[in-house]
Amino acid sequence: MVEDADRAEFGIEGDWAVVRRHRIRWSECDQYAHANNTAYLALCEDLRVSHWLSLGGRFAVGEPGPVVAQMEVRYLQSLAFDDAVAVTMRPAALRRSSLTQDYAIWKAGLVFTCRAVLVLIRHGSGEKVSIPPAMRAALIGQGAVEDA
DSSP states (O other): OOOHHHHHHHTOOSOOSEEEEEEOOGGGBOTTSBBOHHHHHHHHHHHHHHHHHHTTOOOSTTSEEEEEEEEEEEEOSOOBTTOEEEEEEEEEEEOSSEEEEEEEEESSSEEEEEEEEEEEEETTTOOBOOOOHHHHHHHHHTTOEEOO
């Protein structure tokens, strides 16, 4: 959950299940020290992976894991080298074998939003699998709603 100090420092609004601080690295920038558009997506991916692991998920052959099926992004403001930002994530909706997650990046207010649809597949075979009951319960506890 987002702490009051993070809300004040980064201008975070709304309810978010996960927050992570990050400082924009030189390797994430172009020659003009502007953060590359792919850097924003990598920050979301890093948060997605750590969140999956925190739910007990794994990335191993034979195990179920998420793959990105769809992504929608909005770049609202640019970021630059050495900017301190907060990256937030919340699960939004659950279906049998897929989930939707919302992401945002904050620096004195909202600078980027992303919505990703993830499908759970068995690594190695690619077969779709249901979200495990314990993981489903944890995601609902973090704010996800069942979607028909």
